[in-house]
Amino acid sequence: MNGKLIGGVIVASAALAGAVLYYLQVYAFYYEPDPQPGRDVMLVAQDGGDPEPIAYGDFRAITADSSPIRYRACFTTSADPAALGAAYKAAPGHDPRNAPGWFDCFDAGEIAAGIADGSVQVFLGTKNIAYGVDRIVAVARDGRGWAWHDLNDCGKKAYDGTVTGEACPPRPAGE
Secondary structure: OHHHHHHHHHHHHHHHHHHHHHHHHHHHHHEEOOOOOOOEEEOEEOOOOOOEOOOEEEEEEEEEOOOOOOOOOEEEOOOOOHHHHHHHHEEOOOOOOOOOOOOOOOHHHHHHHHHHHHOEEEEEEEEEOOEEEHHHHHHHEOOOOEEEEEOOHHHHHHOOOOOOOOOOOOOOOOO
């Protein structure tokens, strides 16, 4: 009887710990940031410089203070992806990261498939939105759009311990 009780406590503790860890990963740290009209969806022009806003609507986003790469956003736009491609800097090689299942407008698999088949174009939204992190914006032919944060070359080097070198800006104090 004593062994069954101890075994039951161990199993119940493990189940509770698993449930708490799941909640923390999927729900606890995410929040919806306040919208910043005219600043939520911006793209970097072909010649570089400051990001420029594009027309968008139906904006929704989630983020977390625990990591700059937890940002995900969805929006709609009337902008033509081909016209955007002529005016703004492309960002090839950036596939979206998965979003929590409850943030249903952001389906990383569907976006990645669209990127692969050419129906979704990917652009540089904002360079170094946080140290070593760029905002990436994707726009589909049907007017849907998404944004997420991804590590740039300096971020990859900084977070894997490689020497960043002179090409990267100095890391801000406290990061």
